[in-house]
Structures are given as structure tokens and as C-alpha cells.
Amino acid sequence: MIFIKIDQKAILKRYKPIDKFTHKGIQGHALIIAGSYGKIGAACLSAKAALKTGCGLVTAFIPECGYEIVQASIPEVMVLTDVEVKCISNITFEIIPEAIGIGPGMGQELATQNAFHQFLQTNAIHLVIDADGLNILSQNKSWLSLLKSKTILTPHPKELERLIGKWKTDEEKFSKTIAFSKKYNLIIVMKGAPTHIIDAETVYENSTGNAALATAGSGDVLTGMITSLLAQSYDAIDAAIIGVYLHGLTADIALPETGFQSFIASDIIKNIGKAFLTLEINTK
Numbered sequence: 168m169i170f171i172k173i174d175q176k177a178i179l180k181r182y183k184p185i186d187k188f189t190h191k192g193i194q195g196h197a198l199i200i201a202g203s204y205g206k207i208g209a210a211c212l213s214a215k216a217a218l219k220t221g222c223g224l225v226t227a228f229i230p231e232c233g234y235e236i237v238q239a240s241i242p243e244v245m246v247l248t249d250v251e252v253k254c255i256s257n258i259t260f261e262i263i264p265e266a267i268g269i270g271p272g273m274g275q276e277l278a279t280q281n282a283f284h285q286f287l288q289t290n291a292i293h294l295v296i297d298a299d300g301l302n303i304l305s306q307n308k309s310w311l312s313l314l315k316s317k318t319i320l321t322p323h324p325k326e327l328e329r330l331i332g333k334w335k336t337d338e339e340k341f342s343k344t345i346a347f348s349k350k351y352n353l354i355i356v357m358k359g360a361p362t363h364i365i366d367a368e369t370v371y372e373n374s375t376g377n378a379a380l381a382t383a384g385s386g387d388v389l390t391g392m393i394t395s396l397l398a399q400s401y402d403a404i405d406a407a408i409i410g411v412y413l414h415g416l417t418a419d420i421a422l423p424e425t426g427f428q429s430f431i432a433s434d435i436i437k438n439i440g441k442a443f444l445t446l447e448i449n450t451k
């Protein structure tokens with residue numbers, strides 16, 4: 168195992184400042200496939216976070232019932248709807264995004280599982296899988312072999328347990344996750360306090376974040392942020408590392424104003440700009 172601590176210096180080596188002559192057409196298009204009846208908020212949070220992390224265009228693919236909710240709450244985001252009202256049942260689209268984030272609030276209806284399976288069989292676009300995308304994979308482990316090399320998985324501890332089974336010690340958790348990453352050639356964002364990013368034998372430990380992040384939707388936001396960085400053509404490992412670092416930093420920046428209790432997932436999104444600015448100041 169190779170252990171690397173991720174601090175500002177490590178981020179600055181990977182960070183690419185925005186080109187003066189860029190435009191939205193080359194700044195990356197992220198597609199967020201998320202949401203189900205009662206959990207359209209997860210799609211909103213993820214899509215908004217993707218935009219605020221710098222990609223040029225964001226499209227949300229959601230069940231029909233979420234159409235007005237997403238259009239009204241984030242007018243900058245484009246929306247494609249599934250044929251089903253309450254859940255995703257057929258993932259087809261004509262756009263060509265640079266990266267896709269799938270799973271937040273998606274639910275695990277049989278129709279959604281089948282749609283996800285179909286999607287994995289044909290998808291060739293860089294991918295981040297979270298929440299119900301992970302839960303569906305846990306129920307259908309043979310589908311893991313459909314994932315392209317360096318697909319990013321972002322499990323919280325329970326989702327990780329569903330994927331790799333129980334562990335007794337931290338050491339066992341790391342060795343099982345490393346083995347899983349190697350077996351399927353995946354990047355595992357092992358969310359926690361702190362979050363570790365596992366790429367085969369290399370374990371990156373994040374240095375930002377605090378308990379304010381223990382709030383509904385903070386993982387949904389992280390998925391949008393990493394997907395956005397992937398869409399901006401960061402390598403998968405850099406997108407995962409920078410996304411986790413900036414996500415944590417928003418909570419460190421906001422804490423003096425919000426305290427632990429009143430910080431909510433939208434405060435992560437609100438502070439992404441300030442988190443980026445700490446990098447800009449240091450590149451001048």
C-alpha cells in the first residue's frame with residue numbers, strides 16, 4: 168500500500184486554471200442521471216453542484232415528475248425526462264456528454280435496475296456511480312465487470328459494505344477495498360471522516376472537511392462535483408481527489424458562519440467558488 172496525504176500542495180499540482188479563451192462548448196458537458204418520486208432534490212443538488220464546479224453545460228436526466236422541479240429550481244440546467252413518471256426506466260439520450268454521474272436518489276425499482284443494466288452494457292462515457300447506482304450493483308455483482316477502467320465509485324460506509332461485505336478492523340476495510348479496486352480496475356472514493364480515495368494499491372487521504380458535512384444530500388453534491396471535473400477532462404483520479412478536497416474545503420470555509428448544526432448541502436454548493444479561489448490565489 169502506498170499512502171499519500173492530499174493537501175493544498177498536492178491539489179495545486181493537479182489543478183488546471185481556466186483558460187482565458189475557453190467557452191461553454193469546450194468547458195465540458197456533464198450529464199446527471201438521478202432522482203425518483205420524493206428524491207428529485209438529489210438530482211437538483213447534484214446538477215447544481217456540477218455547474219458550480221465549472222463545467223460548461225449540465226443536463227439532468229430524471230423521471231417525468233421532476234421536470235418542473237428541476238427547471239424551476241435551477242434554470243441553468245437542461246432537463247431530459249424518462250418516459251416513466253416516478254422512476255427512471257429507460258436511459259436513452261441523444262446528447263454526447265463528456266462525463267456522467269448516476270445514482271443519487273435514483274431508487275432501486277426493478278425497471279430502474281433493468282435500465283441501469285442496459286445503460287452499463289453500452290456506455291463508453293466517463294462515469295461516476297453513487298448511491299442507488301451502487302446499491303443496484305451490490306444486488307447484481309456480475310454487472311461490475313461491465314464497468315470501464317477507472318470508473319469512479321463513491322460509497323459511504325454502508326454502501327461500501329453492501330459492495331465488499333463486512334469488515335472487522337480498519338485494516339481489513341482497506342485491504343478489501345484495495346482488492347476490490349484492483350479486481351475491477353475502479354477508483355473507490357471511500358467516504359468518511361476523513362475520505363480516502365483508493366486506486367489499486369495507492370490510498371490518498373483527504374485533509375479537508377468536518378462534521379458539518381454529516382447532512383442530507385452532501386454526498387449527492389460530491390457526485391455532481393466529481394462528474395463536473397471529469398467532464399472538464401481531468402483524469403479520473405484527479406477528478407476524484409480534487410472533488411473530495413474542494414467538497415471538504417467548503418465546509419471548513421462555511422463553518423465559522425453556519426456552525427456544525429445549520430450547515431446544509433446547499434451550503435456546500437454556495438461555497439464552491441470560495442474553495443476554488445483558495446487555489447487561484449496560490450497560483451498567482
Ligand SMILES: NC(=O)C1=CN([C@@H]2O[C@H](COP(=O)(O)OP(=O)(O)OC[C@H]3O[C@@H](n4cnc5c(N)ncnc54)[C@H](OP(=O)(O)O)[C@@H]3O)[C@@H](O)[C@H]2O)[C@@H](O)CC1
Pocket residue numbers: 205206207208209210270271272273274298299323324325326358359383384385386387
Ligand atoms: N434530498 C434528497 O433527495 C436526498 C436523497 N438521498 C438519496 O436517498 C437514497 C438513500 O440514501 P441513504 O444514504 O440515506 O441510505 P442508505 O444507503 O440506506 O444509507 C443509510 C445508512 O448507511 C449508514 N451510513 C451512512 N453514512 C454513514 C457514515 N458516514 N458512517 C457510518 N454509517 C453510515 C447508516 O447505517 P447504520 O449506521 O444506521 O447501520 C445509515 O442508516 C440515496 O439514493 C441518496 O442519494 C439522500 O442523499 C438524502 C437527500
Ligand SMILES: Nc1ncnc2c1ncn2[C@@H]1O[C@H](COP(=O)(O)OP(=O)(O)O)[C@@H](O)[C@H]1O
Pocket residue numbers: 298323358359360361362376377378379380381382383384385386387388389
Ligand atoms: N463527520 C464527518 N466528517 C467529515 N465528512 C463527513 C462527515 N460525515 C459525512 N461526511 C461527508 O459527507 C458526505 C456524505 O455522503 P452521503 O452519506 O452519500 O450523503 P447523502 O447520501 O445524504 O448525499 C461524504 O462526502 C462524507 O465524507
Ligand SMILES: [Mg+2]
Pocket residue numbers: 297298323386387
Ligand atoms: Mg449518498
